[in-house]
Amino acid sequence: MYVHKYLLDTYLPEFPTQITKVVKMDESLAIFCSDTIFYPQGGGQPCDLGILVIDGNTHQVYHSETTEMGIAHLVKLDPSLLTSVGKPCIQRIDIERRLTNAKLHTAGHLLSNIIEMLDSNLVPSKGHHYPDASYIELIENEKTNDVLSVEIINDKIDEIVNKSSRYIQSLTLNLNEAQSIRPLLSQLIPQQTQCRMIVIDGFKPLPCGGTHIGKTSELKGLKVTRIKRKKDRIKVNYLIDGVNKWNL
Ligand SMILES: [Zn+2]
Known part of the structure; x- marks a missing residue:
């Protein structure tokens, strides 16, 4: 059974990972990473919010959810992210939430x-x-x-x-x-x-x-x-x- 990072440590606020896929959805992008500390909504528990830091730029994650492609981190559309597959990405969740x-x-x-x-x-x-x-x-x-x-x-x-x-x-x-x-x-x-x-x-x-x-x-x-x-x-x-x- 594969265990996502968010299940291993509830108290971990930040995690370096890598972008594996970017999917355009209207005015948003769904960013997929090799693993995640973002809890996707489900089971009566709300999703985590936070930021992704890519190329030194901060992108707000306004929703995270499980999809057929994996766990999607939804951010506002930014054309520069369309070519970011393979790049490092720092995930940071709102730890208080x-x-x-x-x-x-x-x-x-x-x-x-x-x-x-x-x-x-x-x-x-x-x-x-x-x-x-x-x-x-x-x-x-x-x-x-x-x-x-x-x-x-x-x-x-x-x-x-x-x-x-x-x-x-x-x-x-x-x-x-x-x-x-x-x-x-x-x-x-x-x-x-x-x-x-x-x-x-x-x-x-x-x-x-x-x-x-x-x-x-x-x-x-x-x-x-x-x-x-x-x-x-x-x-x-x-x-x-x-x-x-x-x-x-
Ligand atoms: Zn539980």
Whole structure:
């Protein structure tokens, strides 16, 4: 399984690489590089923004996304870039935005883990980790007594974030192993032979291709604000004090 640079180090702000392809798209250019520290939008996590430095000139990356050709860094059309294939390129991401995204995203994992620990009939199904609108959703296998409350979850967060921090790591499993641990979520990820899983110490791993922080103590200020039930689904809104907007 090929692992992009952005998955190897969440905290890496700058990376020297090489341009492999340039594609013109109306008033923009899609720049492709031999590797990238830019997280492309997906999985409920926003993309990274930043700059590319090519021939000493700075180009703003206003969007990054996965395409059939690889991960595209979109910049404003500049004719001089059309002949830049093979040139060195320094990538620099907006690290503050990256860490905001990684914290909100990792918080979604921690909440999923806490909630399924409190009620094993609830299975994590999806998440949306944008500032001011972060939530996760879980599906209920069978109707149970409603043991969840904002207070109970926030008490558990307090224990794991403020009192007894846990490490967060990635591990690689083969698809069969991932499917046996997470039958529902394993259907939603690329069906490759190997699968990247994220594990918070003491909890069940979740398949994920996003960026994560290294330990739960970095989530200070995390709290659940609302729990809403609808049929067999439960939606949990949350925020992290002081980490609820991008400084654009
Ligand atoms: Zn993740």
